Amino acid sequence: MPEDMPDLPWRSSRTSPFRRSLSREVIVEAAMDVLRKDGVDGVSMRRVATELSTGPASLYAHVAHKEELIELLYDEVAGDIPLPEPDPERWREQVTQLWVDSRATLLRHRDIARTSLGSIPLGPNALAVAEVTVTLLRMGGVPEQAVAWAVDVVGLFVTASAVEGSMEARRREGRDPTAPDEMDLRELVAGLPADRFPNVVSLLPLLAVGSDEERFRFGLELLVGGLVALADRPG
Template structure:
């Protein structure tokens, strides 16, 4: 028969607390991404993530070796849903651009998480799926594997750097793309006026072309750079033999 405990034997609040369900790696990564969205990548630490679960950092180490691995896991997670096009050699340039745009958008949606990929070679399963797809598009177009590998590296660096710079503008000048656009309009107007006020004897080209130098928004410039990179790869592909 069950009988109640006497008052002096009541369980302490600590012992009475229900056991927490064990953490999973996915939960840890998702919590870290929430911190990035709210506070930026530099706010992410093992201790800070553990606090999201009301526990100590030691409980995370069974799933994540250290902060560097957590950064890599976070970056890999944002690559999970990047769509991979079915290879079409006739459209290889446009397909690479589509894949690059999708990667760029995935990074931009997650604050400054692109910083986690700088000076790193992402080796998570989702990131490698994207890398393998882009590498395959280059190989399918007829590019030498070494040049295709270098091209993959340069395109990836361009995407990551642009996405990271975009996050810096968001941190400094507003919490929305609209606010950043307003800042650009204001700043580029001031920059144009400044260029046009420079002495022509020392800076003739900046003075004469201030309007051109400050034209276009961030997305237009991203697309221009992407075209410049990808379209330039065509010269690295051996020409097909002339038909008889």
Template sequence: MPRETLNRDQIVQAAIELLDAEGVDGLSMRRLGRHLGSAATAMYWHVGSKDKLIALAGDQVWGEVGLPDPDAIGWRDAAAAFAQEWYAMLTRHQWLMPASSSHIIYGTETARRQDHCYRIFETAGFADEELDAAVATLLTFVTGTALEDAAAATTRARIRREGGDEEEGVKEVVAWANGIAMEFPRLRARIEAGAQARITQASTKITFGVGIILDGLQARLGTRAGGTPRP
């Protein structure tokens, strides 16, 4: 595709597709150019650098997270829905977590979601330092939960790039980790009970975890001079 027929949006979307398939290490301007039928120089001309392109791609996928209205459905339901969509986005784009550790990913879409998360907890009644802490608590849980999935996806992408058998490679890693875990009684008990398979389900990790966080935040609101937390 000649440079003059390309635009930044097309390049960013193509980069997201390549990142989804191959991860951050699999993205290069040369590979992206081949994907679009254009020269690598055209990629640089439109987006400047690989780092800038990853930042643009990251901000764009943040735009997939919905903005549930806390005034319409209540702050708890809005926070839970926001967390679910946030986690789902990170699951679809598992390169975003590794990329965020080495790139500054921020833009209009990212800021809009961040601002909306503050709105949700403001509606609940949090303010000042407690507002910051409530937002940070939800952020830490969702991103931490997604990090495990991202690590697995990164491992799979590396095995593919190296020409190995993806499924066999993952089995070897899991067997190695389980071998270590089996030396510890509580971890061994959970593995033998099959809990490891259940706990990796998004519905278990996110719904249960977010519920506990919101229970704690709501209880904190309720301890303020006999105040009644908002729904």
């Protein structure tokens, strides 16, 4: 039946899990639903199989194991990152926005960011982000070695910021009872002896200023500014 035709009321919906043929795409889509509801810890082969009204064994014909499923899930998320058409005249603005969009995309997908820590995402969507990043930095005249390291270093900064943001969201929602309350931390720092930690105590009013977004952009400006300085360096 054509996709634009309505379902007949006496027939089962064509989106029913009982009628859907399994494929890698269908499995990742179901895993994404689990991620939205329960985060990365909720994603398992058994749970995804339950979402599809089948048994875990039927998934292994398409996905080797949970680790591969998580990798596919991360790359699916990476596909949501908007990629600019590289412009040499706007390379600094574009690469900055690319990293801002990368963090925002990761934050929209619960705690998926932490799955890339300690690993190198090599899915086609993640590689497309890396390709645009390298292209923009080269357009800006950033030295080759700096370009190679920046893909890793800035990527780590973006990912770590997203992980911290997801942890903060979890704390606000009350899903992590072990996380310390922000007010408790402020009171702890405020109670530090000024004679022993004079500089930390003197900065206390400034330590609590600024949103997560502002702090992230500040860090990004430091990194991008450093890359610009390398690009401008003679020789």
